[in-house]
Amino acid sequence: MTSSPSALTRIRVGSAPDSWGVWFPDDPQQTPWERFLDEVAAAGYEWIELGPYGYLPTDPARLADETERRGLRISAGTVFTGLHHGPAVWEETWEHVSRIAALTRAMGAEHLVVIPSFWRDDKTGKVLEDRELSAAQWRELTEQTDRLGREVRDRHGLRIVVHPHADTHIDTPANVARFLDATDPDLVSLCLDTGHYAYCGGDSVQAIETFGERIGYLHLKQVDPRILAEVVAEQLPFGPAVARGVMCEPPAGVPELEPVLAAAQRLGVDLFAIVEQDMYPCPPDRPLPIARRTRAYLRSCGAR
Numbered sequence: 001m002t003s004s005p006s007a008l009t010r011i012r013v014g015s016a017p018d019s020w021g022v023w024f025p026d027d028p029q030q031t032p033w034e035r036f037l038d039e040v041a042a043a044g045y046e047w048i049e050l051g052p053y054g055y056l057p058t059d060p061a062r063l064a065d066e067t068e069r070r071g072l073r074i075s076a077g078t079v080f081t082g083l084h085h086g087p088a089v090w091e092e093t094w095e096h097v098s099r100i101a102a103l104t105r106a107m108g109a110e111h112l113v114v115i116p117s118f119w120r121d122d123k124t125g126k127v128l129e130d131r132e133l134s135a136a137q138w139r140e141l142t143e144q145t146d147r148l149g150r151e152v153r154d155r156h157g158l159r160i161v162v163h164p165h166a167d168t169h170i171d172t173p174a175n176v177a178r179f180l181d182a183t184d185p186d187l188v189s190l191c192l193d194t195g196h197y198a199y200c201g202g203d204s205v206q207a208i209e210t211f212g213e214r215i216g217y218l219h220l221k222q223v224d225p226r227i228l229a230e231v232v233a234e235q236l237p238f239g240p241a242v243a244r245g246v247m248c249e250p251p252a253g254v255p256e257l258e259p260v261l262a263a264a265q266r267l268g269v270d271l272f273a274i275v276e277q278d279m280y281p282c283p284p285d286r287p288l289p290i291a292r293r294t295r296a297y298l299r300s301c302g303a304r
Contacts, residue, residue, distance in 0.1 A: 005262070005301055006262070008265050010265050010269060011271055011273050012270065012271070013045070013275065013298050014045050014075050015040050015047075015276075015294075016274050016276050017031075017049070018277070019276055019290070020287040021280045021282035022036065023280040031284055031287065033055055040072065040291065041070040041072055044296075046073060047272065049074070049077070049078060050077045050103065053077070053078075058103055063107060076217065076274070077112050078112070080115050081114055082117035083116070083144035084116075085140065098156070101152055104158060109158070110159060111191075112159070113217065114145070115163045116141075121237065122238045125239075125240070138178065142179065145162060146187050149187030163196070164196055164202075165193070173202040173207070176190070176197075176202070189217065190211060190215055190216060191216065191217040193219035193221065194218070194257065196221075199223050199228060199246070204260045205259050205263045209263060215271070217274075218271055220260075220273050220275045222255065223247060223248065224252065225254055227248075231246055239280075242280060243280070257301055261273065273303065275298075
């Protein structure tokens with residue numbers, strides 16, 4: 001007889017527009033925002049992310065009304081940045097970040113997920129820049145990220161959590177370690193995305209145990225190993241890989257989420273664990289049944 005998992009008392013689970021096939025502020029292939037809010041609440045989640053800025057209402061009063069009447073709360077906002085380009089992009093970056101950070105803070109959230117820019121187009125696969133950063137670019141990336149962390153904290157009261165991501169320069173375990181070694185722990189934490197980390201060859205439990213004090217946030221997703229092998233062999237960009245189904249419904253893929261959540265619980269700190277099953281584009285009736293099954297699965301892992 002197997003014992004039931006320990007309750008994950010330090011883990012707050014949620015979901016995101018991404019799990020409804022939402023990648024852009026406005027796209028005819030995506031679920032309308034009202035339906036997303038209705039369905040994410042119906043699936044049993046309390047916490048959500050903002051998703052792409054402009055997908056959900058950007059007026060704080062209206063967004064508060066729409067979320068509160070569905071029993072939903074905001075855990076974080078998300079921004080994309082190209083900070084390895086150095087001070088030349090700072091003003092444009094800050095204008096973008098500050099707008100999203102202000103809404104995030106107005107909604108009572110405390111985290112801003114920062115995703116590095118892609119080195120190749122995630123739709124067409126067009127190579128936009130070198131896959132590897134030079135030493136000078138690494139220095140700009142880490143110094144500007146520290147600056148971003150300081151400004152976001154001081155001006156908006158938020159903590160940045162940087163998200164290693166496929167087809168970006170912060171992807172593999174080696175690059176994640178290099179990034180963390182060169183950034184200030186007081187300013188920069190990590191959003192560990194279990195799917196992206198597996199996609200790029202990493203072990204999430206090992207990452208939590210190795211970088212424990214830097215883990216500030218989790219994204220939960222799984223990779224289909226068979227499709228990932230095809231993606232690697234064909235050198236597919238991330239967008240077409242998602243369309244092929246490389247990110248799959250748990251518990252069908254890797255990594256196993258129960259050991260990941262147990263390792264996160266052992267850190268002894270409060271963490272969000274937000275489900276993000278990339279599936280852009282997807283039929284409108286597909287997300288809700290998956291979301292309900294995933295929420296039930298997470299309960300079976302101890303996530304109440």
